[in-house]
Each structure stands twice: as structure tokens, then as C-alpha cells.
Amino acid sequence: xxxxxxxxxxxxxxxxxxxxxxxxxxxxxxxxxxxxxxxxxxxxxxxxxxxxxxxxxxxxxxxxxxxxxxxxxxxxxxxxxxxxxxxxxxxxxxxxxxxxxxxxxxxxxxxxxxxxxxxxxxxxxxxxxxxxxxxxxxxxxxxxxxxxxxxxxxxxxxxxxxxxxxxxxxxxxxxxxxxxxxxxxxxxxxxxxxxxxxxxxxxxxxxxxxxxxxxxxxxxxxxxxxxxxxxxxxxxxxxxxxxxxxxxxxxxxxxxxxxxxxxxxxxxxxxxx
Numbered sequence: 272x273x274x275x276x277x278x279x280x281x282x283x284x285x286x287x288x289x290x291x292x293x294x295x296x297x298x299x300x301x302x303x304x305x306x307x308x309x310x311x312x313x314x315x316x317x318x319x320x321x322x323x324x325x326x327x328x329x330x331x332x333x334x335x336x337x338x339x340x341x342x343x344x345x346x347x348x349x350x351x352x353x354x355x356x357x358x359x360x361x362x363x364x365x366x367x368x369x370x371x372x373x374x375x376x377x378x379x380x381x382x383x384x385x386x387x388x389x390x391x392x393x394x395x396x397x398x399x400x401x402x403x404x405x406x407x408x409x410x411x412x413x414x415x416x417x418x419x420x421x422x423x424x425x426x427x428x429x430x431x432x433x434x435x436x437x438x439x440x441x442x443x444x445x446x447x448x449x450x451x452x453x454x455x456x457x458x459x460x461x462x463x464x465x466x467x468x469x470x471x472x473x474x475x476x477x478x479x480x481x482x483x484x485x486x487x488x489x490x491x492x493x494x495x496x497x498x499x500x501x502x503x504x505x506x507x508x509x510x511x512x513x514x515x516x517x518x519x520x521x522x523x524x525x526x527x528x529x530x531x532x533x534x535x536x537x538x539x540x541x542x543x544x
Contacts, residue, residue, distance in 0.1 A: 308335035311345045315366035320396045325358050328514065331531035332422075332454075334362055336495045341452035341538055347417035350374040350444060352437075353405065353424045355382050357389050363420075364400050374416070376405040406440055413443045418450040423534075425455045425478055426471045426509075438485035442541065451487050451539040453478060454496055456509045456532040471509030475535050487539035496534035503533060 308316070312335050329335075343349060345366055354360045354375045367373040375390075377383045383404065390397035403410040419441050428434035441451055458472035467473050479489055505511035509532050511518060516526060 308339045309344070311366055312338050312343070312362075315362045318361070318365045318396070320365070320393060321361045325361055328358070328531070331496075331498075331513075332358075333495045334359065337452075337454065337493075337536060338362070338366075340491075340493050340495060340536060341418060341420060342450055343418055343420070343452075344371075346370040348372040348374070348415060350376055350411070350416045350419045352376050352419060352421040352441070353378065353382075353427075354386060354422075357386055359420070359422055360386070360389075360397075360400070364397050368396075368399050372401065373399070374401045374403055374407075374411060376403050376407055376411075378405045407444065411444060414446050416444045416449060417446055418452060419445050420452045422454045423456065425453060425481070426467070426473050429467055429473060429477070430469070430471075434481050435484070438481045438487075441482075442485040442487060445487075445541045447541055447543040449541050451482060451541070453482070453537045453539070454534050456503070457497075457535040458503055462503070469508060470503070470505075472503045472532070473535075475537070478535065478537060482537075482539045487541055490538045490540045492538070493536040496536050498530055498533040500529045501531075501533035 316329070316335050343363075343366070347367070348371060349363060349367055351359055351363060351374070354377060357375075360375055363373050375386065377386055383402075387402055390400050390402055421441075425434065428437050445451060455478060456472045458467060458470070458474045458477075460474050460476060462472075462474070464474065464477070467477060475492070483489060501512065503509075507517045509515075512526050512529055512532055514531065516523060518526070
């Protein structure tokens with residue numbers, strides 16, 4: 272199983288000053304390199320309410336290390352943007368249930384209804400999850416979120432042309448000093464940017480610009496979710512790879528051997544002033 276080391280990349284000035292991983296303000300000590308996560312996150316990962324099909328993807332998505340990298344703790348107010356089927360919701364709900372507040376913000380439609388049904392089916396686990404429609408409107412006050420997380424959703428914004436407005440809303444919701452955590456499919460910087468509109472892959476520079484233009488400050492990047500076997504040049508885009516496997520049985524074993532996509536994992540901070 273491929274498990275890359277964690278590499279953090281603070282701002283250039285900090286690198287020149289010799290700042291090492293974990294010394295940034297708010298940077299967690301846990302890493303994929305050590306394989307350690309906090310006890311609360313480990314307990315949430317082990318929750319018996321997680322579905323087997325979802326836990327089978329942990330080897331690709333490294334949720335414990337990812338949430339540790341984003342600095343998520345049980346007492347925070349966390350918003351997950353567009354959780355869809357609730358893969359991360361299955362982890363965040365038990366993690367935040369006792370001490371924190373968890374908002375799941377989903378656009379209206381089938382995905383919202385499906386997630387609503389999932390939450391309603393298990394009130395013991397999900398009874399405290401606050402499912403709200405996106406955009407949040409008056410359901411959530413500006414500056415009330417410690418951490419806003421989005422997993423494999425920015426490419427959808429880019430394909431729809433809603434990215435600038437969505438990041439503007441992200442910035443409004445996060446508290447000063449709060450975190451924006453992003454995971455998405457990574458396109459090599461040398462590729463034609465036009466590919467971003469149809470492939471599901473994005474350049475790191477594209478995502479950084481969106482966040483920074485909205486007002487966030489880039490803090491660190493991680494290789495937790497990297498996969499060098501993914502060449503990011505598939506005829507049917509990222510959906511060629513698992514879990515979608517758009518080609519069906521054609522070369523299925525080849526794509527399963529590659530695994531899920533190569534992904535960027537980026538952490539941003541909202542300035543305090």
C-alpha cells in the first residue's frame with residue numbers, strides 16, 4: 272500500500288527562515304510519516320457506524336492523517352461543504368458530537384435528500400449534525416466556523432463556473448484565525464489549464480489562487496493523499512479511476528491497481544486582522 276510521507280510547505284519567507292514542519296501556528300504534530308493521529312480522531316475512525324465500503328477507502332484517503340493535518344479537534348465548530356454521500360460525515364459526526372458543532376452544508380436536490388435520509392436513519396450517531404442547505408443564507412452566521420473542509424469538490428465548482436463566489440462565501444463563514452482545508456484531484460502544473468474544465472483535475476496553483484483571491488493565506492501543503500501512479504491524463508477524466516471506474520470492466524484491474532487519484536491536500540488560514 273502506498274503511503275507517502277507528509278511534507279509541509281509554509282510560505283516562502285518561513286522556509287527561508289528555516290521553519291520546520293509542525294512549527295507553524297496551529298500546525299498539528301501528527302503526520303502520515305509517523306502514522307499517528309489524535310485519540311479522538313482514531314476513535315471516530317473506528318466507529319462501528321462507519322460503512323464497510325467507506326472504511327475500505329481509508330487506504331486511499333488517509334482520513335486520520337488528513338484531519339490531523341487540518342488541525343480538527345473535538346471542540347471545534349466545523350462545516351463540511353458538499354458532503355454528498357457522507358464519506359467524511361461518518362467520521363466528523365462522532366468526532367464532534369459531544370464537544371463540538373458539525374454543520375453539513377449541501378446544495379438542494381437529490382444529494383441533500385439522500386444525506387438527510389442517512390442522518391435520519393441513525394439519530395444516535397447523527398442526531399446532532401446540523402444539515403443545512405448551501406448557500407447557507409441566514410442558517411449560519413458569518414465568522415462562526417473554526418474549520419471549513421471540502422473534499423474533492425473544488426473541481427466541480429470550476430466546471431460549473433461557481434468557484435469565485437463559493438470561495439467568497441467560504442471566507443465569510445470562517446472565523447478570523449480559522450482554517451480552510453481542501454483535498455482535490457491534482458493536475459500537473461505543466462498541463463494545459465483548459466483541461467481543468469472537463470477532467471476533474473486541478474492545478475495546485477489554481478486552487479491556491481481561488482483561496483488567496485478570497486482572502487485566505489496559504490499555510491501548508493501535504494503529500495498525505497499523493498498517488499504517483501496516477502498520470503492524470505485519462506480520456507474520461509478522473510472518473511476513469513476508482514471508485515467511479517467509468518470504463519466499467521474494460522481495464523478494470525489496471526485502474527484498481529492504480530488506485531484513487533493523486534490529490535493535493537492544502538491548508539489555508541483566515542487572517543485575524
